[in-house]
Amino acid sequence: xxxxxxxxxxxxxxxxxxxxxxxxxxxxxxxxxxxxxxxxxxxxxxxxxxxxxxxxxxxxxxxxxxxxxxxxxxxxxxxxxxxxxxxxxxxxxxxxxxxxxxxxxxxxxxxxxxxxxxxxxxxxxxxxxxxxxxxxxxxxxxxxxxxxxxxxxxxxxxxxxxxxxxxxxxxxxxxxxxxxxxxxxxxxxxxxxxxxxxxxxxxxxxxxxxxxxxxxxxxxxxxxxxxxxxxxxxxxxxxxxxxxxxxxxxxxxxxxxxxxxxxxxxxxxxxxxxxxxxxxxxxxxxxxxxxxxxxxxxxx
Amino acid sequence: xxxxxxxxxxxxxxxxxxxxxxxxxxxxxxxxxxxxxxxxxxxxxxxxxxxxxxxxxxxxxxxxxxxxxxxxxxxxxxxxxxxxxxxxxxxxxxxxxxxxxxxxxxxxxxxxxxxxxxxxxxxxxxxxxxxxxxxxxxxxxxxxxxxxxxxxxxxxxxxxxxxxxxxxxxxxxxxxxxxxxxxxxxxxxxxxxxxxxxxxxxxxxxxxxxxxxxxxxxxxxxxxxxxxxxxxxxxxxxxxxxxxxxxxxxxxxxxxxxxxxxxxxxxxxxxxxxxxxxxxxxxxxxxxxxxxxxxxxxxxxxxxxxxxxxxxxxxxxxxxxx
Numbered sequence: 001x002x003x004x005x006x007x008x009x010x011x012x013x014x015x016x017x018x019x020x021x022x023x024x025x026x027x028x029x030x031x032x033x034x035x036x037x038x039x040x041x042x043x044x045x046x047x048x049x050x051x052x053x054x055x056x057x058x059x060x061x062x063x064x065x066x067x068x069x070x071x072x073x074x075x076x077x078x079x080x081x082x083x084x085x086x087x088x089x090x091x092x093x094x095x096x097x098x099x100x101x102x103x104x105x106x107x108x109x110x111x112x113x114x115x116x117x118x119x120x121x122x123x124x125x126x127x128x129x130x131x132x133x134x135x136x137x138x139x140x141x142x143x144x145x146x147x148x149x150x151x152x153x154x155x156x157x158x159x160x161x162x163x164x165x166x167x168x169x170x171x172x173x174x175x176x177x178x179x180x181x182x183x184x185x186x187x188x189x190x191x192x193x194x195x196x197x198x199x200x201x202x203x204x205x206x207x208x209x210x211x212x213x214x215x216x217x218x219x220x221x222x223x224x225x226x227x228x229x230x231x232x233x234x235x236x237x238x239x240x241x242x243x244x245x246x247x248x249x250x251x252x253x254x255x256x257x258x259x260x261x262x263x264x265x266x267x268x269x270x271x272x273x274x275x276x277x278x279x280x281x282x283x284x285x286x287x288x289x290x291x292x293x294x295x296x297x298x299x300x
Numbered sequence: 301x302x303x304x305x306x307x308x309x310x311x312x313x314x315x316x317x318x319x320x321x322x323x324x325x326x327x328x329x330x331x332x333x334x335x336x337x338x339x340x341x342x343x344x345x346x347x348x349x350x351x352x353x354x355x356x357x358x359x360x361x362x363x364x365x366x367x368x369x370x371x372x373x374x375x376x377x378x379x380x381x382x383x384x385x386x387x388x389x390x391x392x393x394x395x396x397x398x399x400x401x402x403x404x405x406x407x408x409x410x411x412x413x414x415x416x417x418x419x420x421x422x423x424x425x426x427x428x429x430x431x432x433x434x435x436x437x438x439x440x441x442x443x444x445x446x447x448x449x450x451x452x453x454x455x456x457x458x459x460x461x462x463x464x465x466x467x468x469x470x471x472x473x474x475x476x477x478x479x480x481x482x483x484x485x486x487x488x489x490x491x492x493x494x495x496x497x498x499x500x501x502x503x504x505x506x507x508x509x510x511x512x513x514x515x516x517x518x519x520x521x522x523x524x525x526x527x528x529x530x531x532x533x534x535x536x537x538x539x540x541x542x543x544x545x546x547x548x549x550x551x552x553x554x555x556x557x558x559x560x561x562x563x564x565x566x567x568x569x570x571x572x573x574x575x576x577x578x579x580x581x582x583x584x585x586x587x588x589x590x591x592x593x594x595x596x597x598x599x600x601x602x603x604x605x606x607x608x609x610x611x612x613x614x615x616x617x618x619x620x621x622x
Contacts, residue, residue, distance in 0.1 A: 034417045035426075041414055042433045045500065048448055049436070051459055055451075064457060113341035120334030128342060135349055137549065137611055139557035142578050143600040144352035146359060146585050146593045149366075151352065170348035177341055202333050223439060231441020233560040238586060249443035253450075253564050264457060267447075275444050282439040286432050294508055 049275075056268035063264040077269040085262075088270070091248040094161045095230060095274070098247055101165040102229035106176050107221050109169065111214070114180025115206050119192050129181070132174040141171065145238060152239050161245050164236060168229050176221045179292075183217030184210065186295060216292030219285050226278060248274050360597035365590040372594065379598035388570060388580060389599065393606060395487070396576040400555040402491040407498050407551055408544065414499070415506030416532070431507070434500030446564045449493040453479035480565045482572030490561050490574075502547060509543035510536070545618035549611055556607045577603035 025032070054070065055063060056077055062070035081088055117125050148167050149158075157163025187210065195205040211218070236250045243251055252270055255262045282289065360379055364372035383389045414434070421427045437445065452460050461476045471477065479489040513536065521531045559578035566574025568583050575583075577599060585596030 034420060038414065038417050038421070038430055041410075041499065042430065045433060045437055045496070048452055048459075048496075052448060052451070067462075068459070109340040109344065112337040116334045116337035120337060122334030122338055125334075125338075128338065128345075131350075132345065135345075137553055137608075138353075139553060139604050139607060140349050140353060142557045142559055142581070143604045144349065144356055145582070146597050146600070147352035147355035148348065149586070150355070151348070166344075167348050170344050173341060173344055173349075202337070206337075227439055227441050231443040231445075233443040233446075233564070237563065249441060249447070252447050253443050264451075271444065271447060275440055278439045278441065279436055282435070283432060286428075286435070290431065290504075293504065294511075 052268050052271050052275075056265055056272045058265050058268075060263060060265065074265065077265045078273075081266050081269050085266070085270075087243050087251065088248070090244055091246060091251050092273070094245065095247040095249065098161060098164050098168065099226060099229040101162070102168040103222055103225045105165060105169045106172060106225045107218065109173065110176035110180045110221055111206070111211070111218070113177045114184045114214075114217075115210055117177075117181050118184040119187075119189060119210075120202065129178070132177055135174045141234065145234070148235070149238060157239070159240050159242060159245050161240070161247075164232075164239060164247075167235050167239075168232060171232070171235075172221075172225050172228050176225065179217050179221055179224075180214065183214040183292070183295060187213045216288050216295055218292070219288040220292035223278075223282060223285065223289060226281075230274070230278060356597045356600060359594050360601050362594045363592075364594040364597075366585075366593050367590040375594070379595045380602065382595065383598050383602055388575075389577070389602065392575055392577040392580045393603065395573050396556050396558070396578070396603070398573070399487045399491060399558065399576070400552060402488055403494050403555045404548065404551060406491065406495040407502060408547060410495060411499055411502035412506050412540070412544075414503045415510055416536070418503065419507055419510045431500075431504065434503050437497050437499065438501035438504075440497075442560060443564075445493065445497050446561055449489075449496075450480065450564065452493075453489055455479070482566045482569055482574050484573060486565055487573050490558075490565060493561075494555070498551070505543055505547060506540060509540045513539050541618065545615075548618070549614050552614060553607060553611065556610075557603070577606075 051068065054068065057073050057075050058070040059072040059074040062072060113128075116122055117129060152158050152160075152163055152167070155163065157166070191209055191213075192205050195209050196202075200208070230247075231249050232247070233250055233253060236247055237254075240246050248270065252267065252274070255267055359372075361374060361376060362372040363375045363378070418427065418430050418434075421430060440448070452458055455461060455476065455478055458479075460479070461471075464471045465473055465476050477485055479485050518531045518535050521535050526534070557578060558576070559582065562574040562576060562579050563582070566572055566579065568579065568587060569575065570580075570583075581596045581599040581603065583596075584599060585591055585593045
């Protein structure tokens with residue numbers, strides 16, 4: 001902008017508007033191309049999502065036709081899916097339940113571990129950190145599946161929705177602990193020392209002084225674990241057999257699109273219901289999320 | 301700011317309160333207390349990651365089958381010998397490698413390009429907007445990304461084939477591409493989906509790397525008459541190498557070990573390109589016969605070790621040369 005104004009001020013006043021506009025275009029050609037390329041990518045990101053959103057309010061004939069914009073809208077799919085797909089409320093509840101358990105479980109565990117690793121300096125701490133780091137590079141999730149099944153079978157947790165929370169907590173444990181560790185490294189040690197001398201125990205210190213200081217990291221850990229637990233497929237499909245026990249995304253992945261209760265607009269409506277909460281939560285938390293990402297993930 | 305808070309905290313609490321004895325006692329209490337805080341994390345890590353891996357390694361040396369009451373026998377390397385002499389083991393490893401080759405360049409180069417463009421956007425509002433939209437796919441859970449693209453690629457009603465057949469007329473309803481279901485197009489189709497999914501997230505990674513480069517470095521190079529390409533190649537690229545290394549190694553790992561996508565888009569036909577070593581393991585351990593988990597575990601171990609060899613190799617290539 002300032003460049004354009006600057007350039008224009010050199011042009012003699014007698015030169016017509018047309019020429020000045022041309023020089024603005026010429027001077028900002030780089031910026032225009034840059035924004036155009038970025039916007040092209042944003043469109044590529046958004047089009048599939050928009051397509052599903054519109055699909056969920058299309059009438060059935062329009063859904064089969066494939067045009068982007070329907071001839072007739074139909075908003076009844078949202079009520080239909082809750083009335084006609086018997087297990088849907090159950091699956092939605094399962095998703096919320098498993099995700100909440102996983103997110104709160106992992107976050108609490110990661111905060112405690114991160115705090116301890118940085119400020120309580122336990123013996124063997126560096127070894128724990130090294131082990132967590134190595135696990136990030138090993139395909140643990142896939143390779144350990146056979147014995148995870150065995151453990152769950154031993155604990156009588158096959159086909160149990162609650163049982164899923166245990167392996168789910170472990171899925172992102174390493175990265176969550178490492179994020180919280182680098183967050184706590186940003187908190188000056190003297191702060192915790194001072195609290196201790198004032199007579200606060202380690203729990204009080206952590207909750208009253210530590211937590212507010214690592215807020216941004218908490219948001220990142222929350223979102224990362226939410227995304228994993230909400231959409232987990234492999235463990236859920238392996239460790240449960242009944243549609244009743246499964247989470248909604250897994251049921252959705254198994255649904256064959258066509259007619260009847262799983263017609264395309266119905267699937268799309270279910271899809272919108274499961275995908276929107278995460279996106280909205282992210283948009284609201286994005287400032288904290290980006291800060292946390294910069295502090296915890298990239299430096300760590 | 302943090303420092304000033306810390307300083308006031310200290311002045312309120314005179315140091316003479318601490319004696320040598322109480323320091324020692326608190327240190328001991330700390331040792332126990334610290335491990336209490338660490339215990340849940342270590343318990344989950346050992347119980348659901350370390351132990352299962354050791355257990356799988358153990359199982360891989362036995363003829364353990366899940367759906368039988370017969371006790372398992374220790375068979376040493378028989379499972380490994382059987383797997384390694386099976387052409388399917390090698391074919392399935394190659395399929396995973398082929399997918400990684402399709403996926404990895406796009407998921408590194410496109411975000412790098414985007415990051416360089418977004419990094420130059422100076423209007424704060426636009427810069428934030430771009431970042432938020434870029435990250436939207438990253439907050440869509442995996443399964444929902446797959447469900448979404450299962451539609452995109454749908455043979456009859458998917459928008460991609462609608463575009464190819466009805467809008468552009470490049471294909472007819474009969475010879476339209478069959479993207480999913482284990483055809484030759486399935487792996488490239490999944491690779492495109494994965495690039496879409498990781499595009500924004502990786503861009504944010506590179507943006508953080510770019511933000512760490514002092515602005516006067518590229519400026520100085522430009523004043524010295526370097527072209528934009530030279531600035532990128534000699535100034536920016538070496539400083540992004542650490543970020544790039546993390547991305548390449550992590551994405552190599554996730555691409556080689558893909559399984560959810562193949563379960564959803566492929567199926568258990570052993571001839572199809574989506575039948576990789578992970579599917580081979582899953583098929584043997586949870587689908588076929590009496591669930592030969594000893595054999596399945598050996599397949600998993602072979603795949604994991606093959607991956608680790610490449611990871612160590614990659615880490616050596618990207619090792620900072622000072």
